[in-house]
Amino acid sequence: QGKSSLIEAIKALFQGKKYHPDKPIRDGEDHAEIIGETENFIIKRTFTKAGGDSVTVTNAEGMKATSTQGLLDKFYGEFSFEPMAFYEDCKNVKKKREQLNTLMKLVGLDFTDINAEIAEVKDQRSIVKTSKETYDFEAKQIPELPDVGDELIQMSELTEKLTLATQLNVKHTETVSQIEAGQQEIENIKASLEKGKEHKATLRREFKAALQNAEEAQYAGEKTFAEAQIKQEDLAETLEPLIDVAAINQAIEKADSRNEQVRKKKQRTELLKKSAAKSREFAELLKETKTLEAKKAKRLAAVKMPIEGLSVNEETILFNDPNEPTGAIPLAQVNDSMQLQIAVAISIALNPKLEVVLMKGNDLDKKNLEAVCKMAEEKGYQFWIEKQSDDKKNETGFIIEDGSVVPADKKETLLHSAEKAGKEAATDQDVLFKDEG
Structure with a gap:
């Protein structure tokens, strides 16, 4: 438990009320805080029981920004775009209009x-x-x-x-x-x-x-x-x-x-x-x-598209692969791996400053996961992917148990104990992938 909450907390930290849950404060507490540190800033967002929402942004010298939300919006883009949802919509003909509207809105068209x-x-x-x-x-x-x-x-x-x-x-x-x-x-x-x-x-x-x-x-x-x-x-x-x-x-x-x-x-x-x-x-x-x-x-x-070869018409998104230019075709007809690359490229274009992409990765198979990791390495981005793991050793990420990160030295004990007790929970642990090759 806790993987979705962590992802949503990251979104809420940067973009405030439109991403925080209806009840951000635990029972018995009078407030909640989210603190994040980037290369240039320390960001702290506080929620109160009265419904208040405040954020402070401090630089390395300890100076606080005045127009905090405007600064965050300027530097860290928009997290509303979910690349996996966009990727899945490529397979749904009924979603092509929604896909088109999403892309046009994102590129300001x-x-x-x-x-x-x-x-x-x-x-x-x-x-x-x-x-x-x-x-x-x-x-x-x-x-x-x-x-x-x-x-x-x-x-x-x-x-x-x-x-x-x-x-x-x-x-x-x-x-x-x-x-x-x-x-x-x-x-x-x-x-x-x-x-x-x-x-x-x-x-x-x-x-x-x-x-x-x-x-x-x-x-x-x-x-x-x-x-x-x-x-x-x-x-x-x-x-x-x-x-x-x-x-x-x-x-x-x-x-x-x-x-x-x-x-x-x-x-x-x-x-x-x-x-x-x-x-x-x-x-x-x-x-x-x-x-x-x-x-x-x-x-x-x-309009500058997030990826070369991408365009739109009245009805759908089109793609003309620059490596194999055979003419623009509807995105739904593009091969599966290229659809995923396009979805990820759009997400990267929306966050040029933070260089972080948030993804729900439960539907990523091994091949697509490797492709995403390769893109992360090529672009110099971190991909934070929420995924249920079948890897009990879980060498590629970290475990979140009851909302907290399990220390690295307790992983084996926890997994061994769960396996010994015949429990299946350990095979469902949450993994947040980063660009670590």
Whole structure:
């Protein structure tokens, strides 16, 4: 017991509350202290029952720093990155987005602003595309009308012509009625004259005076007859021929049909113009998207990655092995040993001053453990690895028993005693590896 507590204590020493446990003080104690010594500083962090957390940093001359946490953050980086967790995530496809976000955050790579611009441009492109498709659809609903002119027929002229023709036809009908009435009147007068002649002959024999009256009546009748004939001739001369209204109505119907075709032709032309304009607008937005993507690529190129060949795209982390440059591939497809090297390289890059990497190493097999030790030696770093040991002699580390380090001269006694008693606890002892070859 105690290995995890020791690791967490190291983290809490350098980075404070975000790593210390909810209950850092043992029952019965009024405070807890963590003291660590580096090449340049002695660091002491104190926790109180009231929830207080204070830290002092003293240099070799005994001088205390003023902005202690800022100094620690500046010199000793960030312990939140767990290389083994990152390494294990390489085997989980569902974790690739989380891996990508972790790496981008660690190297200070943020595409939030550019992604927002790209999203906005894509939204605009979507709107433009929808408008274009609408215009194209509406234009397709209208057939091409090449034989139709571009000018509308003036309906007012035809309407005026129809009104005039209707008025003339009414006048014609009235005149015909007058002629027919006049003709009837003539027939009546003619019949009356015939009767008058007969009556005249009778009256001539009987009444001489009546004859005079009849002559006068004859005269008057002839005069009236002449006038009626003149009037009839005058009416006949003024009679206008009937106008074919059906032909005009047919012309109006044809004009309506043609005008509708002209309007549809103009509508189709306008829709196609709008569609072409949207195509140009879409092309400009696509160009803008490519510009923003280039901006992202430039920003990515300017970021210093923890290991050569490492890069990112929209979906995952990529790696192009500089020793075997075959093109960048997703990190999940990189071989197992290289995945581990990449995870460790990221952790090293985060702690350039302290030169210490903390790892949970229970899942490290012998081959990978040797690879990690080799990297520690090459980089000049200490790798503090929490691992359950199957090595009862435990030559490579030290034992933590009940939260305390077992002295070296008591190792064999402890292990022998545990073995003799048939206990299995000794095979589970905690080991913290350091860079000792």
